[in-house]
Amino acid sequence: MNKSGPGNVYGTGGWVAVCLGLFLLAACGDNTPAPEQVPATTTSEPVPAAAAGTVLWPLPKPVLDRLEPQARELITALQKDLQGTGSTAGDIAAPEALWGELGQTYLAYDFADAAAQCLANAQQLDPQNPRWPYYRAVVAQRRGDFAAAKGFLQHTLELRPGDVPSLLRLGRLALEEHNLDDAEQLFQEALLDPAATAYAHYGLGRVAIERQNPSRAILLFGQALTEQPEASAVHHALGLAYRDTDRLDEATHHLALAGPQAPRFSDPWLEEASRKVTGARVHLSQGSRDRRAGRYNSAMQHFRRAIELSPDDPSGHHNLGVLLGDLDRHQEAVGHLQSALELEPQRIDALFDLAMARSHLGQLDQAVSVLDRLLTLDSLDHEARRRRAAIYLQQGRVEMARAELRRMLATDAQDTASLWLLAQTEEAAGDHRAASRLYESVAVAEPDRLPAHLGVVRLRMDLRQYGLVKGHLEAALEHSSLSSATRRPLQHLLARLLATCPDATLRNGQRALDLAQQVFAQEQTLPHGETLGLALAEADRFAEATALQQQLIDQAQRAGAPTPLIQRLEMELASYQRGETIQADH
Numbered sequence: 001m002n003k004s005g006p007g008n009v010y011g012t013g014g015w016v017a018v019c020l021g022l023f024l025l026a027a028c029g030d031n032t033p034a035p036e037q038v039p040a041t042t043t044s045e046p047v048p049a050a051a052a053g054t055v056l057w058p059l060p061k062p063v064l065d066r067l068e069p070q071a072r073e074l075i076t077a078l079q080k081d082l083q084g085t086g087s088t089a090g091d092i093a094a095p096e097a098l099w100g101e102l103g104q105t106y107l108a109y110d111f112a113d114a115a116a117q118c119l120a121n122a123q124q125l126d127p128q129n130p131r132w133p134y135y136r137a138v139v140a141q142r143r144g145d146f147a148a149a150k151g152f153l154q155h156t157l158e159l160r161p162g163d164v165p166s167l168l169r170l171g172r173l174a175l176e177e178h179n180l181d182d183a184e185q186l187f188q189e190a191l192l193d194p195a196a197t198a199y200a201h202y203g204l205g206r207v208a209i210e211r212q213n214p215s216r217a218i219l220l221f222g223q224a225l226t227e228q229p230e231a232s233a234v235h236h237a238l239g240l241a242y243r244d245t246d247r248l249d250e251a252t253h254h255l256a257l258a259g260p261q262a263p264r265f266s267d268p269w270l271e272e273a274s275r276k277v278t279g280a281r282v283h284l285s286q287g288s289r290d291r292r293a294g295r296y297n298s299a300m301q302h303f304r305r306a307i308e309l310s311p312d313d314p315s316g317h318h319n320l321g322v323l324l325g326d327l328d329r330h331q332e333a334v335g336h337l338q339s340a341l342e343l344e345p346q347r348i349d350a351l352f353d354l355a356m357a358r359s360h361l362g363q364l365d366q367a368v369s370v371l372d373r374l375l376t377l378d379s380l381d382h383e384a385r386r387r388r389a390a391i392y393l394q395q396g397r398v399e400m401a402r403a404e405l406r407r408m409l410a411t412d413a414q415d416t417a418s419l420w421l422l423a424q425t426e427e428a429a430g431d432h433r434a435a436s437r438l439y440e441s442v443a444v445a446e447p448d449r450l451p452a453h454l455g456v457v458r459l460r461m462d463l464r465q466y467g468l469v470k471g472h473l474e475a476a477l478e479h480s481s482l483s484s485a486t487r488r489p490l491q492h493l494l495a496r497l498l499a500t501c502p503d504a505t506l507r508n509g510q511r512a513l514d515l516a517q518q519v520f521a522q523e524q525t526l527p528h529g530e531t532l533g534l535a536l537a538e539a540d541r542f543a544e545a546t547a548l549q550q551q552l553i554d555q556a557q558r559a560g561a562p563t564p565l566i567q568r569l570e571m572e573l574a575s576y577q578r579g580e581t582i583q584a585d586h
């Protein structure tokens with residue numbers, strides 16, 4: 001499993017930033033927002049000021065070792081132009097263009113701090129050009145400085161009213177701030193551009209959800225999917241909106257189609273910056289897109305080409321290793337992940353992926369060793385701790401798994417993934433009471449998680465806690481958010497309990513029959529038919545139970561069902577013919 005996010009494509013190697021104080025801008029009539037504090041890079045060199053009274057940031061020169069030669073040559077040439085070496089006087093006549101080009105290039109290669117400095121200089125020298133504050137907004141968003149991003153985007157719109165990428169980015173920021181009126185206005189204005197309608201409709205759908213209007217959200221999300229069917233992330237939002245309106249079949253359908261691809265919009269300026277990328281980066285980026293789209297052969301070719309062009313960059317080996325893991329070629333994946341770690345030993349996401357590959361190969365001790373190494377680098381990585389606990393459990397080292405999980409839950413008692421794993425651990429240890437309580441905690445936190453409910457029912461039935469089983473199932477079925485994929489199995493279990501419970505005080509033939517008929521009407525399978533027969537008998541309708549049971553036996557025989565199942569059905573038939581109900585705790 002790949003733990004890493006999109007940054008996985010570009011590697012984690014980089015340069016060390018050293019903070020500088022903010023230069024005071026000379027009073028030159030500039031009404032742009034004050035720039036966010038931009039740290040300088042490890043190496044900076046002074047450049048001539050373009051005009052008297054204009055103070056520029058020093059030329060940032062980040063460490064370029066992780067880039068392939070073609071990219072290093074491009075950036076070095078731009079740096080030389082800005083230093084005034086190797087250039088004619090004519091080349092220096094418009095330094096704002098050079099600052100902007102270098103800023104775009106740094107942005108394309110993820111040198112965010114260096115890009116911020118260059119773009120700030122470009123805006124200082126060319127304050128009426130809207131592209132510079134726009135690029136600065138993109139950098140600020142990537143660095144998590146949303147207040148600065150908002151200011152830069154607002155200034156972009158002052159210089160270029162109606163700029164659609166700025167409207168959409170501002171709309172997203174307004175949503176994050178729960179400023180729904182502004183978000184709605186911005187997305188509505190963006191709808192005027194046909195290239196932006198999918199993203200804008202998706203944004204308006206999110207506004208509708210925040211306003212607790214799922215019916216309107218369904219229409220808007222549906223429009224977004226019509227305009228951009230490949231935007232698989234919209235299916236998740238649409239499925240939740242359907243669930244909020246109790247349209248559970250539609251909800252299940254769309255949630256099953258959900259994926260990672262968010263709606264896209266045309267962003268000419270960002271596309272212009274991305275064209276600065278050359279060499280291995282192009283192949284890493286395209287390979288990542290192909291992998292997400294399921295074009296695995298193409299992705300593999302791109303990652304292999306990236307390794308050829310930049311053999312010292314671990315990103316190509318890492319991405320190829322993850323892709324091979326997706327294809328269940330785990331032994332090959334191990335080789336590439338180890339190559340990535342030889343180039344960058346402290347690459348945490350590659351360590352995680354190597355541990356998962358080892359685990360898939362059954363090399364559990366090696367997997368634990370890799371996770372131990374990861375946790376010496378980041379002791380707070382809960383996913384790595386949880387995976388280690390899961391491997392401990394797989395190895396039968398129950399006490400070690402239990403201790404690890406309890407330590408994690410001591411810091412976050414609502415961590416349902418760890419609660420679930422601890423429930424499995426307690427069950428493996430034979431403590432069914434503790435395990436059933438933990439499964440119940442997970443089911444309460446995530447009502448639509450069917451395996452958690454099944455864990456509660458299975459263990460409490462083993463403990464003969466029939467009243468608790470009945471109470472749990474009834475409480476679970478009261479949740480309006482349950483999908484049909486969860487509701488029907490729980491209805492089936494409750495019907496069977498009410499029809500056959502060894503505790504006669506809990507049996508209720510008529511209610512069992514109502515539930516069994518509902519389920520059988522939707523899923524006419526042999527187990528559901530058997531439950532319907534049990535309920536008919538408990539409701540004192542033995543003739544109908546006998547006729548149905550004979551049909552089920554004939555069906556089972558034609559289908560070649562196992563002999564023990566047919567024998568059980570025949571025993572139940574004999575009981576119905578005698579006018580007897582069935583008592584069982586299955």
